[in-house]
Amino acid sequence: MGIRLSKNLVQELLVNYGSPLYVYDLEVLRQTIGQITRAIPTASFYFAAVTNGNVSLLKIFQEMGWGLHANTPGDIYLARHAGFSSSQIVYSGSNLNSAEMRQVLNDGVTVLNFDSLAQLQQFTEAAQGFDLNFRLGLRLNFPALTGNNRIGIRPAEFAEAVSIAGRSNHKIQGLHFYRGTGTNATAAFTEAIEMVLSIGSQLPDWQYLDFGGGFGYPYRQGSAVFDWKLFGEVLLERVGRLKRKIELVIEPGRSAIAGCGTLLTQVVATKWQGNKQIVGVDTTVANLAVLAVHGGYRQIVAVRDVPELDDAAIYHTDVCGNTTYSRDYLGKGCPLPALQVGDTLAILDVGAYGYAMSSHFLHRPRPAEVVIDRSIGNGDSVMHRLIRRRETTEILLANQII
Numbered sequence: 033m034g035i036r037l038s039k040n041l042v043q044e045l046l047v048n049y050g051s052p053l054y055v056y057d058l059e060v061l062r063q064t065i066g067q068i069t070r071a072i073p074t075a076s077f078y079f080a081a082v083t084n085g086n087v088s089l090l091k092i093f094q095e096m097g098w099g100l101h102a103n104t105p106g107d108i109y110l111a112r113h114a115g116f117s118s119s120q121i122v123y124s125g126s127n128l129n130s131a132e133m134r135q136v137l138n139d140g141v142t143v144l145n146f147d148s149l150a151q152l153q154q155f156t157e158a159a160q161g162f163d164l165n166f167r168l169g170l171r172l173n174f175p176a177l178t179g180n181n182r183i184g185i186r187p188a189e190f191a192e193a194v195s196i197a198g199r200s201n202h203k204i205q206g207l208h209f210y211r212g213t214g215t216n217a218t219a220a221f222t223e224a225i226e227m228v229l230s231i232g233s234q235l236p237d238w239q240y241l242d243f244g245g246g247f248g249y250p251y252r253q254g255s256a257v258f259d260w261k262l263f264g265e266v267l268l269e270r271v272g273r274l275k276r277k278i279e280l281v282i283e284p285g286r287s288a289i290a291g292c293g294t295l296l297t298q299v300v301a302t303k304w305q306g307n308k309q310i311v312g313v314d315t316t317v318a319n320l321a322v323l324a325v326h327g328g329y330r331q332i333v334a335v336r337d338v339p340e341l342d343d344a345a346i347y348h349t350d351v352c353g354n355t356t357y358s359r360d361y362l363g364k365g366c367p368l369p370a371l372q373v374g375d376t377l378a379i380l381d382v383g384a385y386g387y388a389m390s391s392h393f394l395h396r397p398r399p400a401e402v403v404i405d406r407s408i409g410n411g412d413s414v415m416h417r418l419i420r421r422r423e424t425t426e427i428l429l430a431n432q433i434i
């Protein structure tokens with residue numbers, strides 16, 4: 033998939049903001065949000081901010097009627113800055129300490145899905161004195177559906193959960209299910225629905241089903257594409273058959289935001305090892321950690337005048353970061369033309385778990401982030417705007433006491 037930026041636009045962006053540079057296409061983001069929303073018209077959508085915490089992008093979700101899924105108090109902090117009200121935030125996370133639990137409640141979040149009985153107990157203690165109408169849910173751990181996973185509560189523990197909540201006059205109204213992570217096989221989701229619904233029916237006060245995130249994104253060209261329309265149809269049909277009315281909550285992350293993001297990087301060195309091209313670029317896996325951490329793949333393309341007419345010879349190319357760290361590869365064996373110092377490469381589909389997972393490992397400052405909006409402007413002129421400044425080396429001393 034991935035968006036293709038014209039060479040002219042790329043040059044303009046690099047002149048204005050430097051390299052490496054995260055670029056987000058707002059039109060693509062809006063289209064994707066619209067497409068997912070239309071697939072399940074009666075569901076409430078909450079964007080999983082774990083994938084991208086840039087407030088300017090979170091605002092787009094807010095404007096388009098989505099809420100925000102918070103994994104951490106930090107997600108809630110960002111959500112509030114993006115303009116989400118507390119009623120537009122769903123907390124589904126893990127292992128808060130008591131101060132953090134109180135913080136979440138102080139922030140006014142009232143929909144909370146817990147992944148252990150201990151966290152539920154912690155909530156009931158923290159919630160004393162709060163005059164709020166809470167909606168509580170349990171994250172499901174059921175190996176046949178959720179795999180061998182540390183997260184969640186087994187159905188055998190549901191009765192205990194109901195009684196922990198009941199002792200403080202709370203009810204368990206939600207079941208949270210996360211099928212993930214990132215599979216494109218629509219059937220992996222649709223085939224789980226029946227069993228999830230029958231487990232949810234074991235909760236006496238069941239009112240909502242949070243079907244989580246984990247919906248895939250086709251990072252590899254030609255790979256299967258998650259079928260939102262089919263998934264929506266099957267989900268609505270099965271939920272409609274239930275004897276009680278169940279509200280649907282969906283927390284997409286990567287599927288909503290991966291495709292709108294590109295990381296631009298410039299070639300700083302080239303060499304050959306036999307037929308293999310070794311290209312050094314001005315970014316590093318610390319700027320795009322998902323590749324080193326999860327062994328992920330992102331397509332890399334050369335920014336050319338007219339890419340589709342480019343009939344240049346193609347070589348197996350390793351795209352290497354600007355450190356000697358043994359895993360500092362942005363891509364291995366990528367099909368790329370012979371490159372020169374100063375050429376630009378675009379690493380596609382990095383909107384999710386891209387900047388959000390970047391770090392100061394290897395002591396390189398983080399790139400800047402910009403948005404482009406093709407709906408503003410005409411022809412070749414595209415609106416662009418900085419949404420996060422490039423870090424400078426001083427950031428490496430931040431909080432150090434010397």
Ligand SMILES: Cc1ncc(COP(=O)(O)O)c(C=O)c1O
Nearest residue numbers: 080124245246247283284285286
């Ligand atoms: C509870 C929950 N919901 C949603 C997401 C988003 O997942 P994805 O990006 O795979 O859609 C996550 C990711 O960690 C999560 O933990």
